[in-house]
Structures are given as structure tokens and as C-alpha cells.
Amino acid sequence: xxxxxxxxxxxxxxWKENPVLVMLLGLCPTLAVTNSVNNAIGMIGAVxxxxxxxxxxxxxxxxxxxxxxxxxxxxxxxxTFVTVADRFLAAYFPELSKALGPYxxxxxxxxxxxxxxxxxxxxxxxxxxxxxxxxxxxxxGIALLLLSSVREILGNGTWMGIKIVKGWxxxxxxxxxxxxAFLALGVLVGIVHFLMDRKS
Amino acid sequence: xxxxxxxxxxxxxxxxxxxxxxxxCPFVGVSNKIDSALSMGFAVTFVxxxxxxxxxxxxxxxxxPYKLEFLEIVSFILIIASLVQLVEMFIRKTSPTLYxxxxxxxxxxxxxxxxxxxxxxxxxxxxxxxxxVVFAFGAGLGFTLAIVMMAGIREELDGADIPSPFKxxxxxxxxxxxxxxxxxxxxxxxx
Numbered sequence: 459x460x461x462x463x464x465x466x467x468x469x470x471x472x473w474k475e476n477p478v479l480v481m482l483l484g485l486c487p488t489l490a491v492t493n494s495v496n497n498a499i500g501m502i503g504a505v506x507x508x509x510x511x512x513x514x515x516x517x518x519x520x521x522x523x524x525x526x527x528x529x530x531x532x533x534x535x536x537x538t539f540v541t542v543a544d545r546f547l548a549a550y551f552p553e554l555s556k557a558l559g560p561y562x563x564x565x566x567x568x569x570x571x572x573x574x575x576x577x578x579x580x581x582x583x584x585x586x587x588x589x590x591x592x593x594x595x596x597x598x599g600i601a602l603l604l605l606s607s608v609r610e611i612l613g614n615g616t617w618m619g620i621k622i623v624k625g626w627x628x629x630x631x632x633x634x635x636x637x638x639a640f641l642a643l644g645v646l647v648g649i650v651h652f653l654m655d656r657k658s
Numbered sequence: 659x660x661x662x663x664x665x666x667x668x669x670x671x672x673x674x675x676x677x678x679x680x681x682x683c684p685f686v687g688v689s690n691k692i693d694s695a696l697s698m699g700f701a702v703t704f705v706x707x708x709x710x711x712x713x714x715x716x717x718x719x720x721x722x723p724y725k726l727e728f729l730e731i732v733s734f735i736l737i738i739a740s741l742v743q744l745v746e747m748f749i750r751k752t753s754p755t756l757y758x759x760x761x762x763x764x765x766x767x768x769x770x771x772x773x774x775x776x777x778x779x780x781x782x783x784x785x786x787x788x789x790x791v792v793f794a795f796g797a798g799l800g801f802t803l804a805i806v807m808m809a810g811i812r813e814e815l816d817g818a819d820i821p822s823p824f825k826x827x828x829x830x831x832x833x834x835x836x837x838x839x840x841x842x843x844x845x846x847x848x849x
Contacts (some may be wrong), residue, residue: 482686482827486771489679525760530739537732545728560778563731569683597818636677637838644831652823 464589471593477570478601479650484570486648487561488602489639495618498606500554504547504562506595508539509571513591515539516579532575533566540565570598601646607632661792664785668796671845674772675804678779681772685805686830688763695809699802701763703795704747706776709738710794712785713777723804734777742767770802807837 477483487505491497515535522533544562547555555562565571574594579587610616613633615623632638674680681702681746688698713734721727746764749757767773780790813831820829 464750483683484678484680485686504782530736533735533739536730537735541728541731546729560775560782563778564680564730564771564775566735567774596847632839635838635842636679637842639679640831640835642840644828644833644835647831648821648824651825651828655823 464586467586467589468494468593470598471590471595471597472572473597473598476597476601476650477594478598478649479636480654482570482647483573485643486564487568487591488598488605489636489643490561491558492602492606492609492639493608494557495603495606496554498602500547500558501561502595502602503541504540504558504565505568505570505598507543508536508565509574509595509598510588510591511539511581511590512536512571512575513587514584517582517584517587520580521586528580529572529576532572532580536575537566552619570594573650598611600631605639605642605646608646609638612637612642660797661788662754664789664792665796666847668793669800669803670841671847672797673800673804673841674775674797675801676777676834676841680775681770681801684763684766684770685834686827686829687831688766689805691824692806695805696802697759698763699798699805702767702770702772702801703798705738705742705764706798706801707771707791708745709741709773709796710776710780710790711787712741713737714780714785714790717781723825730778730781734774738777764803764811772797804837808834811837824837 471477475481475482478485478488487501491501512532516532519535521529522538540563543565544555547558547562561595574591579591582590607617610618610633611622612630615621615627615629615637630638633642668674668826675682675685684698684702689695716733716737717727717730721729721733742764746757749764776794780793783793785793809831812830815829815833824832
């Protein structure tokens, strides 16, 4: 396989291999926390931290870990960083931590993170792993921001708590309810597929 | 009565898939056929109830007395991973037929967020032992219900004329959205 440049490792996570919209990984947090942009940003931050730190850690220890126990090792590494993120949010952003509820601890079983460790960080060097982790978290961030913006604007008429549509617009309450998450994601995935089909 | 409320609420009102968004990966991945959806559902219900019992024990008998609550995440995920391995070995030895039916789904369950979700939510809600068991069992059945309904709908969708960008995941999410809407009808069941 040809060595790809660091930039390419970063860029691929943004669109072509976008973890949420194209690979359909990590859907639980995507659907659950996108009822407002603020919650989404909190989740993006937590995933960014956990993914980057675990990728660094895994790419450092990859040669020391016997391959039979590698998954268990990755899970423990990820769980440790998730605990750090969870405690940090609870201490400094108690409101956000309450709003995100069990979804911060649930980052442990987020397929994006374990998937990247298994598919990338365990086979590549430190710097490439960091580039990959950054790209993937940005891709995750883009998807979450898009989805939460759509849902908050349509469902509540606000964006990050600021009122942007006034008067004539009646908020579609369904968009902030669970059903709206599925509908919005379905339409978004459809649009992404449409754009990709047209390009190729 | 109180147990019935917890059960119904985990089964229908706060359905794990359709209102907590837990276990979406198998929900999208394994909902092609009704049989495999049913097997997956039972495997999840079984492991979920066991995992909730064991993690309740570990949390309340080990972590709380020693003030180690911050180890909750690490210990729960290890409990689930080892539990799944044990269950797999046990089933393979004792009942080959059951192993044939559930076997391939068991490893997938380790990374199923619904299992960890049940353990975490039971702690978050401060449930006592029996409540935890009822809650986990109801949640598991709710997952089974949702995934089987979805599989039934998807079998019908195969023959439908869907615009090509929406084929596959797109239409699945939209169907799930409509299912979630109908499940909202249950919310008046318990005040």
C-alpha cells in the first residue's frame, strides 16, 4: 500500500470516510445528544479528547500488547480516558454533564473509537495515528453540528440558545423529540448518498 | 405494582432503541430478517439481565463500600466483556442448538451500548436489586420488540420502489423515526 501523506489521513475523516454519515458508526450519541447545539458541542469535545488520547496511547503500546488481548487492552485504555472526560465534565460543566447523562460514559462502547484503534492506531505510527484521530473527530464533529443545527433550528427556532427565526415560524416540536433524530439523520444520510453518487 | 411500572416504562415508553437510542448498531445491522432479529433480541435480553445483576452487585457491594465509584465505567465494561465470554463458553458446552441460534451474535453484544446503558442507567436511577432486574428484563424485551418490528417492515420494504440515495440506511432511519413517533403514543400510559 502506498504511504499516504498526513494531510490525506486527516482529510479522509472529514468527508470520504466520515465516521457518522458514511460509515454509520457511533450512532447512539449522534442521535441522542443532537437535540441542541450546545449538547452536541459537549459531546464532540469529549469524543475528540478520548479518541485522540486513546489513539496516542494505543500507537505507543501497540508493540507491547500480545494480539490475543489487544481488544481488552484497548477497551481499558478507552475506558480510562472516558472516566477522565466524565469526571472533568461533571466537575467543571455540571449542567452539560447532566444534560448528556449516561451518554458520556457510553463513549466507551462508541464504535468509532474502538474501530479506529483496531483499524488504524494499532497498525500505524504515532504521528499518523494522531492525524487520523483528529480527522475522525472532526468528521464526527461536522456530522453532529449539522444534525444538531437542523434539529435545533427546526425544532426550537434557536441556534445555540439564540433565537433566530421569529414570528411566522411555528417550531416543529417533533424535531427535538427522539423521532425527529431518526428522521433528520435519515434525510441527511440520503442527501450524502445523493451527493456521492453524483460525484462518482 | 411499582415493578410493573418500571417494566412497562422500559418496554414501551422509554424504549431503549426508539427513545434512548441505545443499541442502534445492531438495530440497523441485524434487522434484515425476522428470524435473526429475534435471535439477536433474545441474546441481548439474556446478557442484559445477567449484566445488570452482576454490575449491580459489583457497584453496590464493592465500589460503594470502598468509595471507588469513579471506577464504574472501567469495571462495568470489563464485567460485560468477560460475562459475554463466559456465557458463550457455557452455551457452547451445554446447548449446541442454542449456540447455533445465538452464537454469532454474542461477540457483537460486547460493544452493544444498550448493555452498558442498562447497567449505567440502573445506577443513575438508584434502583434496588429487584428493580434493576425488572428494568433490565423490560429493556431487553423492548429492544427485541423494536428490532423485530423493524425487521418485519424491512422485509416488506425490499419490494418497495425507494429513490436510490435513500436505499439502505436512509430509509431505515426514516422508518425508525416513524416507529418512534408511534411509540410516543404510549407515553400517556403511565403518569
